[in-house]
Amino acid sequence: xxxxxxxxxxxxxxxxxxxxxxxxxxxxxxxxxxxxxxxxxxxxxxxxxxxxxxxxxxxxxxxxxxxxxxxxxxxxxxxxxxxxxxxxxxxxxxxxxxxxxxxxxxxxxxxxxxxxxxxxxxxxxxxxxxxxxxxxxxxxxxxxxxxxxxxxxxxxxxxxxxxxxxxxxxxxxxxxxxxxxxxxxxxxxxxxxxxxxxxxxxxxxxxxxxxxxxxxxxxxxxxxxxxxxxxxxxxxxxxxxxxxxxxxxxxxxxxxxxxxxxxxxxxxxxxxxxxxxxxxxxxxxxxxxxxxxxxxxxxxxxxxxxxxxxxxxxxxxxxx
Amino acid sequence: xxxxxxxxxxxxxxxxxxxxxxxxxxxxxxxxxxxxxxxxxxxxxxxxxxxxxxxxxxxxxxxxxxxxxxxxxxxxxxxxxxxxxxxxxxxxxxxxxxxxxxxxxxxxxxxxxxxxxxxxxxxxxxxxxxxxxxxxxxxxxxxxxxxxxxxxxxxxxxxxxxxxxxxxxxxxxxxxxxxxxxxxxxxxxxxxxxxxxxxxxxxxxxxxxxxxxxxxxxxxxxxxxxxxxxxxxxxxxxxxxxxxxxxxxxxxxxxxxxxxxxxxxxxxxxxxxxxxxxxxxxxxxxxxxxxxxxxx
Numbered sequence: 136x137x138x139x140x141x142x143x144x145x146x147x148x149x150x151x152x153x154x155x156x157x158x159x160x161x162x163x164x165x166x167x168x169x170x171x172x173x174x175x176x177x178x179x180x181x182x183x184x185x186x187x188x189x190x191x192x193x194x195x196x197x198x199x200x201x202x203x204x205x206x207x208x209x210x211x212x213x214x215x216x217x218x219x220x221x222x223x224x225x226x227x228x229x230x231x232x233x234x235x236x237x238x239x240x241x242x243x244x245x246x247x248x249x250x251x252x253x254x255x256x257x258x259x260x261x262x263x264x265x266x267x268x269x270x271x272x273x274x275x276x277x278x279x280x281x282x283x284x285x286x287x288x289x290x291x292x293x294x295x296x297x298x299x300x301x302x303x304x305x306x307x308x309x310x311x312x313x314x315x316x317x318x319x320x321x322x323x324x325x326x327x328x329x330x331x332x333x334x335x336x337x338x339x340x341x342x343x344x345x346x347x348x349x350x351x352x353x354x355x356x357x358x359x360x361x362x363x364x365x366x367x368x369x370x371x372x373x374x375x376x377x378x379x380x381x382x383x384x385x386x387x388x389x390x391x392x393x394x395x396x397x398x399x400x401x402x403x404x405x406x407x408x409x410x411x412x413x414x415x416x417x418x419x420x421x422x423x424x425x426x427x428x429x430x431x432x433x434x435x436x437x438x439x440x441x442x443x444x445x446x447x448x449x450x451x452x453x454x455x
Numbered sequence: 456x457x458x459x460x461x462x463x464x465x466x467x468x469x470x471x472x473x474x475x476x477x478x479x480x481x482x483x484x485x486x487x488x489x490x491x492x493x494x495x496x497x498x499x500x501x502x503x504x505x506x507x508x509x510x511x512x513x514x515x516x517x518x519x520x521x522x523x524x525x526x527x528x529x530x531x532x533x534x535x536x537x538x539x540x541x542x543x544x545x546x547x548x549x550x551x552x553x554x555x556x557x558x559x560x561x562x563x564x565x566x567x568x569x570x571x572x573x574x575x576x577x578x579x580x581x582x583x584x585x586x587x588x589x590x591x592x593x594x595x596x597x598x599x600x601x602x603x604x605x606x607x608x609x610x611x612x613x614x615x616x617x618x619x620x621x622x623x624x625x626x627x628x629x630x631x632x633x634x635x636x637x638x639x640x641x642x643x644x645x646x647x648x649x650x651x652x653x654x655x656x657x658x659x660x661x662x663x664x665x666x667x668x669x670x671x672x673x674x675x676x677x678x679x680x681x682x683x684x685x686x687x688x689x690x691x692x693x694x695x696x697x698x699x700x701x702x703x704x705x706x707x708x709x710x711x712x713x714x715x716x717x718x719x720x721x722x723x724x725x726x727x728x729x730x731x732x733x734x735x736x737x738x739x740x741x742x743x744x745x746x747x748x749x750x751x
Contacts, residue, residue, distance in 0.1 A: 153588030161573055164604040222544070278680055278728035280687045288710055301710070351530035389593030393684055397707075407596075408688055409601040423600045427592045434591075 139442060143435055151431065155207070158424045159200050162215050162416040172414045172445040173216045176331060179388035207424065217410070222240035222421035230306055233402035237387030237392065244333050244378060247326075249380055252310075252337025258341065259365065267334060270337055276332030283324040283397040302399035321398040325390055329383050336379050340372035347371075378437050385433025479705040485518035489735030496728050500546040501516050509537035511697045520709070523716050530716035533709060534700075538720040541697035545721060548691070548698045549728065553611050553678040557671055564624025565667065569655050571625070573633025583629070590622045598681055602690040609692045616681045620674050627670055628657025631663040643668050665743040672739055683725045 163170075170187045184380055187193050191202050206213070212222035255267040291301035299320045305313040344350060345368060353367045354360075358389065382389070392404035399405070410418035474707045480487055499506055508528075529538035571579040576649065589597075601615035617638030636640060636659070644654050685691045686700030694701065699721040706717035 149584050150587045150591055153585055154591050157588060157592070158600075161600050163603050166606065272733060273726075273730065274679075276676065276726055276733050278683055278687075278700075278703075278722065278725045278729070280684065280700070281718065283726060284703065284707060284710065284718050284722070288713070288715055292711060292713055386593045386690065386749070389596045392595060392599065393687065407599065411599070411688070411690065416604070419600060419603055423592065423596055426596045430593050431591045 136439075136443070139375070140439055143438060147431060147435060151420050151428070154427050154431070155204055155424070158420055158427065159203055159422065162420045163196065165414060168413045169216070169414070169416060170298060172416075188252065195378070198216050204398055210426070212421035215410070215418050216415045217413050217418075222417050225406060225418065226421055226425055229401055229403045229406050231399060233388060233391050233404060235307065235396070236318065236321055236325060236391055236400055236402060237384070239322035240329065240390070240394075241321055241380065241383060241387075243326040243332040244383075244391075245376075248332055248376075250333045250334030253341065253364065253369070256338045256341035256345065256361075264338075267338070271331045271335050274327050275332075277327060279328055280393050280397055282327055283320070283394060285325060286320045287397070302397070304399070321394045321400050324397070325394045329390070332383075333376065333379060336376050337372070340375050341368060344372040346367045371391055374441065377444065381433050381437035381440060382430075385430040385437075386426075388429065475605060483738045485734050485738035486742065489731045489733075489738055492727055492731030493735055494514045496546050496550060496731070499543050500550045503544050503547050507537075507540035508542040509540040511536060511540040511725075512695050513537075520620045520651055520712075520714055522714075526746075529720040530714075530719050532706070533714075538702075538716060542699070542703055543726045544697040545699045545702065545724065546728070547687075547724070548609065548696065549679050549682055552609060552616065552682040552691075553675045553732075556616035556677050556678045557615045559614065560620025560624050560674060561667065561671060563617070563622040565628045565663070567621070568628025568630075569624040569632055569659065569663075572629040572636065573651065573655050574660065575636075580626075585613050586625045589618070590626075592619075594619045594677075595681060595684060597692065598685060599688065607693060608692045609696075612685045613630060613681055613686070614693045616678045619681070622677065623674060627666055628663050632659055635659055635662045635750060661729070669736055669740045669743060670735035672732055676729045678734065679725065679732065 142150070159300070170183055170190065170192060173190065174183055174186055177186075184193075191199055203213075210223050214221055227364055248415040251263070251267045255261075255264040258264055287301045288297040288298075290299055300317055303319075305317055307314040340381070341364075350363060350368050353363045358367075388403050390404075390407060391402050394400065394403035396408050399418060403425070407419055407422040410416075410422075513536060515531070518527065518531050518535040519533055521527055521531045522534075525541065527537050529542065531537055532541075540601045567582055571582040571696075591602075598612075598615040598619050601618060602611050604609035605614065632655075641654060642659055645657055646706035649658075682691060683698075683703075686698045687704045689701070689704070691701055692698045694705070702721040703725075706714070709717055
């Protein structure tokens with residue numbers, strides 16, 4: 136197992152290297168001179184040259200890349216052009232809000248997917264199944280920003296009493312109740328798309344497993360249907376679901392970009408969106424790098440978890 | 456006598472062909488529903504100047520914020536612009552971004568996959584690591600990063616979504632190439648001295664076609680959704696051009712005044728278009744590629 140993990144880590148190195156090259160190159164694609172953005176109102180050529188030298192932008196791109204990478208590996212992702220705050224600090228400050236939103240959404244999505252998915256698979260072709268499969272396809276096709284707006288309209292403006300506010304964030308350390316009240320709408324919005332994927336996966340995995348011989352054997356032994364489902368079928372059917380959930384955890388920042396923007400949720404996704412109009416590329420670059428690396432890390436974790444959960448998976452074959 | 460037999464044979468052949476198509480469609484009603492909606496949107500986009508009841512850019516402050524009614528079926532926005540006309544013209548933007556970006560992904564991804572799969576060795580290893588690196592970026596984040604770097608323009612949104620689509624096509628094609636590369640007819644073609652390009656295009660590529668058709672349909676749905684998301688974030692076409700995502704973003708400021716129709720039109724347009732492409736893609740997958748068929 137350790138050998139397998141090491142091999143997977145080694146395979147990740149060239150990919151991570153290419154990711155850093157990509158992130159570095161992306162920031163350099165911009166036609167806007169970063170020195171002018173950083174300088175703000177300042178247009179004195181001498182001052183601009185000093186800033187260029189200060190930022191290391193007078194060096195050839197490969198030298199700039201090595202300097203950027205060595206700083207990034209020490210956790211220094213540069214400073215924001217807007218407020219001169221350290222990018223790593225800005226990201227760390229906002230990560231808890233993003234994780235809170237992402238995990239709440241995942242909790243809603245996984246719980247509903249499990250309950251509806253099991254009922255849907257057990258009662259195949261029933262009304263519940265028909266409704267759940269239709270909802271699945273609709274959930275995948277419904278743009279999250281439109282859903283967010285519909286929810287805001289309904290719960291903040293149409294239904295009297297403003298059950299859930301249209302946006303904003305109160306730290307959980309400050310007021311738990313208010314934090315949760317403000318969390319509901321963004322979490323439901325974010326959960327919808329992944330609910331569709333999870334539900335589809337739970338249902339189809341269970342249907343696959345129901346056709347296996349060991350499930351037939353369990354039924355033939357006279358076990359109760361609930362025991363067959365929970366103790367035999369679900370245990371194996373959930374392995375692909377675990378993979379999907381792992382990948383979704385890695386993609387929390389991606390999912391949060393739109394939702395945080397609609398609900399003014401002060402997370403990492405909104406940080407990137409706010410940095411775009413002002414060409415604050417160290418911030419955009421930092422968020423892209425962090426989200427890509429967390430996505431890669433979650434993929435690795437999922438692979439390891441998968442191999443651990445399902446002993447039939449050969450470590451040798453998996454690395455080939 | 457012979458003269459009467461020929462048309463009869465042709466008529467029978469045609470009848471059999473139509474009967475086959477009818478049978479195929481009857482067995483796949485999702486294809487009819489999905490295909491009809493997609494066709495409807497394509498027609499709306501193509502004939503927008505004739506179908507749209509008003510000029511989507513025409514400001515008419517006297518009719519501002521009118522709710523849906525007989526004059527303006529989907530209402531008007533704060534500048535009195537007809538929402539339905541903007542939705543119809545917005546279809547041009549969304550569908551063209553969807554189709555062009557998918558073409559970019561298809562062309563680049565398929566070429567990369569064919570080359571990597573057929574050539575193999577170190578070339579395959581290097582190319583696939585680059586594809587893995589591209590896959591390591593969450594799709595929307597990568598599209599946002601590329602568009603924000605290149606500038607908020609419709610062409611840049613197309614390029615960004617196209618680049619994001621490349622890995623799926625490359626991996627799909629490479630997988631199929633690897634599966635057929637060692638087959639006897641490929642070995643035979645190689646033995647008789649068939650040039651590599653001919654082998655790839657004439658003998659390998661047709662094997663990938665079905666899977667690619669399915670992927671094109673499903674990734675068009677993703678591309679429309681991604682374009683709408685980019686436009687919503689202000690990274691797509693710029694105002695006053697009609698665009699579904701951007702119009703929803705614009706409508707947000709009137710939510711508190713309960714002017715729901717400003718976002719309902721473009722929102723439902725995105726939903727129906729994406730739903731139709733997903734529906735069509737799922738139906739095509741079931742019909743064309745039984746190996747990919749879900750157990751559902």
